[in-house]
Amino acid sequence: MTTTLIGKPVTRVDGRAKVTGAARYAADFNQHAQLYAVIVSATTGLGRVTALDEAPVRAMPGVVEIISHLNAPRLAYGPHKAFIDPEVGERLHVLQDAQVRFYGQPVAVVVADTLDRAERAANALRISYAAERPVVDPRDPKAQAVEPSGSRGHSHAARGDADRALADAPVKVDVTYDMARENHNPMEPHAVVAAWDGDRLTLWSKSQFVVNEQAEIAAIFGLPLQNVRVICPFIGGAFGTSLRTWPHVTLAAIAARQVGRPIKLVLNRRQMFFTTGHRPRTLQRVAIGATRDGRITSIIHEGNGETSRYEEFTEALLSATSYMYSCPNVRTSYRLTPLDIGTPNHMRGPGESSGMFALESALDELSYALGIDPIELRRRNEPTIDEGENKPFSSRSLVQCYERGAERFGWSRRTPAPRSMRDGRLLVGMGVASATYPVWYLPTSARVRLHPDGTAAVEVAASDMGPGTYTSMTQVAAETLGIPVEQVRVSIGRSDFPPAPPHGGSMTMASVGSAVRAACLAARDEVTRRAIADQRSPVFGAALEGVEWIGGNVRRLGDASAGQPYRDILASSGQPIEAHASNFRDPEAAQRYSMHSFGAVFAEVAIDPDVSTIRVRRALGAYGAGRIVNPLLASSQCTGGMIGGIGMALMEQTALDARDGRPVNAHMADYLMPVNLDIGQLEALFVDEDDPHVNALGVKGLGEIALVGMAPAIANAIHHATGKRVRHLPIRIEDVLTA
Known part of the structure; x- marks a missing residue:
């Protein structure tokens, strides 16, 4: 063309x-005579609100209203679920009862004439609770894993007899991985300005899905769809956190209706760790059996993801395992552990980034057990079709990605033995991993x-x-x-x-x-x-x-x-x-073909052997993602995703206090993310791919896949540098101190 x-x-x-x-973002749409609302978040992880000491706060300067379950309107909360919402369960009905389901749940909202006064009043509001001890760790003896009850869980899938084939395999690995909970932390916090005109509501709201937010708020308030308008011309980063409509939007609309004036509500950084979702913590087992010449004969991949008790959040944790490599015997099993937490949410590369960390780390472990180069092992097990769906790929350029990426990265200079490469006194390691993501349309x-x-x-x-x-x-x-x-x-x-x-x-x-x-x-x-x-x-x-x-x-x-x-x-x-x-798109195309993007990610780390500081010196991603509409934007997308992978591998972890579920690092001082000084040389390159089946433009998408393979590539590079295999994320200094 x-x-x-x-x-x-x-x-x-x-x-x-x-x-x-x-460019105007949600909080920039100030309205005439607007007031300011600040959420009061629960300080217990489970229980009931027993009392609110409102009188001293109502007497504070500028305070207009305090809204809680005691005086909030009873909302319709009509049925509404988009495909991004959990299929099973019911969203949080904010301020509709005294129940506290997780730490940080909104239990009141204070409205004042200035933001400063609203914040002071919210901090002064004293709330009493009948508290219980929550269960917030999937390894807690009281935590019970369950089978997903919805159709999206894909709890079990199998072909062949993976357990027997594993038992018979001459070479095998059987390992477990623990991936931490992560929180979205985009530059722009969640914000909304709400204004009523009679029974019509306008929301200037940070949203990645404005028509869904319109439908959700209309359902919550029992309004005709056309009575709600959502405006969001620009978003200052999101990574999935604004896909759903969270309780702060409802609270702003409640407050605006109750006081009869427009309301601005902006979450502070700490509150974004409570009620706007997170990447769920996952526990995974991967077992792979192979012949001595590197032919994979069995793959078993079991995953367990956390969810809230009031909704069943599922993600595609194990979906890639069925089609990534040729194997006659594959078994996957996905379970959920309901906890006393807020509902998790989709976060960049949802499901695939977590599942591929485990699968690609285990494959790297197998390469060492076999004494076969990690790229060669993948090449020997390259499938000709999607063996999980038993249909051809619309296009699949994984081998070409490895070929081009290896040449550009200089993979041939890698010596196979762990701890065999140095730069002066620094230990140097090279790692590689595959990436994939489905083509959504x-x-x-x-x-x-x-x-x-x-x-x-x-x-x-x-x-x-x-x-x-x-x-x-x-x-x-x-x-x-x-x-x-x-x-x-x-x-x-x-x-x-x-x-x-x-x-x-x-x-x-x-x-x-x-x-x-x-x-x-x-x-x-x-x-x-x-x-x-x-x-x-x-x-x-x-x-x-x-x-x-x-x-x-x-x-x-x-x-x-x-x-x-x-x-x-x-x-x-x-x-x-x-x-x-x-x-x-040809309605039969998706039935005839398996449609995915693929990529090969290379990482080089340098580790100080005395203090075990880890630095990703350079990384390269080679991607087969169909037609590239704008290589400048595409490259930026990919390097941004790779930076997110550095955070996943080495820094990001939301730590919860087991006593009450409080995120103890809900601020930018202790929730670590990559900054400019953490970023080495990053490069993205694209394999030419003509795929007429995916859509009229022939594009596949890049935002998600750019993050997917980065964390396992870094983890594999750390093993190559140190000889120590770390099977949890993030990998910190203390994990390699004894290497």
């Missing part, structure tokens, strides 16, 4: 707005308006949390219409625009981009029809199929002239053209 803009490194069209402060609609001045306006209820949605959609529209990017204006982030799926799961480019393209094609067809009907047009009277669109011009097929610019066609009538269309 000949392209002019798709595939080009176009700089961000919204870049200037972001760096100059013109969901129904999306878009609207395109062509104006007589030659400009085009695109509207769709998508979001942009940083990857460049404005830019990539501008490229798709400009190329399809044959006009410069400067003549395209993309508007997103409003629930009254044509509906779009969540901005997550690496589905935005595939789903939204395909819809934008379809709408632009529909607009082109309407322009052509108008030209055919215009006696002054050079294509007057032609059949629709006898006219072609070239670079924004309409001409007859076979005509060598430049053709008639579409702006001239519209100018003759003075009326814009509006087209509305939805994306489309």
Whole structure:
């Protein structure tokens, strides 16, 4: 396909707005006469509220209202579940009863005329509890694992007889892995401004899924869908934390209705560890059996994820195990442990990043047991089809990713033995791991308006949390219409625009981009029809199929002239053209093919043998992700995901106090994340991949897969450097001190 803009490194069209402060985020939409709300969070991990000492707080300057279960309205909480919501259970009904289900649950909200006064009042509110001791650790003797009861759990899957094959295998590994709970910590905290106009509610809210937030709040308040409007043009990072609609949005709407004025509510950093989800802690067992020449004969992968007691959160922890490597005997088993915690949530690379850490670490262990290079072991077990689904891949470039990545990274310079590589006094290790993520593609609609001045306006209820949605959609529209990017204006982030799926799961480019393209094609067809009907047009009277669109011009097929610019066609009538269309994919394609992105991730670490400090000096990811719309944005996406993988491998862990479930490091001093000084040389490269089956644009998505293989690559590099195998994340200095 000949392209002019798709595939080009176009700089961000919204870049200037972001760096100059013109871009408006949720908390920037201040309203006339607004008040400020601050949540009061429970300080016990389980129990009941028995009393609130409100009188002293109501007497404080500027305090307008205190809302708790004692005076909050009884809300409808009508049924509503998007596919991102837990299938089983019921969302938290905020301020509807005295029950405390987890530490940090909202138990009151204080409204005042300034933020400072609201914060002071919230801190002064004294609440008494009948407290019980919660269970917050899946290894607690009181914790009981259960089978997922919904259809999404995929609790058990098997082919062949994995247990017998493992027992018979001449070489085997059988190990367990423990991956810590992590919390999303984007730059922009959760925020919402709520304003009522009669029975109509407008929410300027940080959301990755505005049409779902509209539907959720409408269901909670028992409102018609059209009575709720959600606006979110920009998101300052999210990583999944804003996919669901969390209780603070409901609280802001309650407060705004109760006091009769607009309300701004912004969570502080500490509160974001309580009520907006987290990556669940997982415990996994991986057992792999193989022949002495490295042919895998058995894979057993058992996983256990934490969930809340009031909802059943499941994720694709074990999904990749069935198709990653060729093996006749595979058994997976997924269970959940309900705990007295808030419901976990999808976090970048959900499920796959945790499951692939265990699988790729175990495969590395097997490579050492066999004495086979880790890449060669993967090559020997490369499948020709998806053996779990028994159907071909739409495209799979994992071997090419390893080949290109190994050459670029210099894998041939690696010596196999642990502790065999040094740089002066530093121990050096190289590790590798595979990455994968499914291709998601969901129904999306878009609207395109062509104006007589030659400009085009695109509207769709998508979001942009940083990857460049404005830019990539501008490229798709400009190329399809044959006009410069400067003549395209993309508007997103409003629930009254044509509906779009969540901005997550690496589905935005595939789903939204395909819809934008379809709408632009529909607009082109309407322009052509108008030209055919215009006696002054050079294509007057032609059949629709006898006219072609070239670079924004309409001409007859076979005509060598430049053709008639579409702006001239519209100018003759003075009326814009509006087209509305939805994306489309052959409905049988997903049934015929297994659709996934793949990648190979390489990492080099340097470890000080005296104090065991660990530094990722360089890393490289090679990805087969279909068509790359904008290599500049794609590279940025991948390096950002790799940085997240460094945090997962070496730093991020939310520690809970077993006595009450309190996150003891719910602040940026002790919840460690990578900063600039932690980042070495990072590089992303892309394998050419033409996949006509996934969608009209041939794209697969990059946001999730960029994180998936990084943590196991680092863990494997640490083993190569030190000879010590650490089977939990994060890996800290104390884990390798004795290496």
